[in-house]
Ligand code: SF4
């Protein structure tokens with residue numbers, strides 16, 4: 001990703017589709033009142049907007065404030081001036097050096113680009129788990145015909161997966177597949193690049209985000225699937 005260190009949120013606003021300028025903020029505090037994180041480690045959306053107006057972008061980049069936001073967007077729905085606060089937060093995240101992105105997020109992005117999923121699960125393990133979960137579903141009365149549909153063409157739904165459903169929470173997959181089967185819903189799972197959680201979106205990494213979205217679009221076109229189901 002291009003190092004945008006010299007850039008500011010204001011410079012990047014057109015690129016990031018931040019339509020309503022932070023300068024329009026009238027400091028009413030409506031955003032802060034509705035924000036579930038206000039007060040947590042000094043976080044406050046009004047303060048973030050104020051710092052951007054004052055040109056204190058680097059201070060934000062070097063703090064943990066942008067990473068506290070859940071991106072729930074309550075603030076911007078409430079803002080009377082229509083200020084795109086999540087766009088601002090995500091832009092700040094994008095200005096952070098990738099080795100300073102907290103936790104597993106950027107590592108997960110790298111693994112996803114390399115292996116097609118955020119945890120780097122090898123394809124043979126994925127195949128084994130999917131088959132195994134499919135067999136578990138088929139063991140239940142009324143589901144004997146079930147088999148996990150991999151790369152099926154013309155299905156109604158492309159079912160991208162949250163890595164944790166494959167890694168540790170297989171029972172949730174069982175529930176999903178039983179519902180689909182009981183509803184006679186046609187769905188399919190991609191055999192590769194199956195990750196549905198786009199951490200590039202969360203980390204402000206536009207290029208990686210686009211790559212991951214592009215893979216899903218490719219699946220839908222190739223398999224001629226009509227609808228997409230995201231895991232979250
Ligand atoms: S998007 Fe972030 S700043 Fe806005 S309400 Fe949610 S947590 Fe608070």
Ligand code: SF4
Pocket residue numbers: 024025026027028029030031032045046049078079080081082083
């Ligand atoms: S709600 Fe909008 S106008 Fe009011 S303080 Fe927050 S960003 Fe500024």
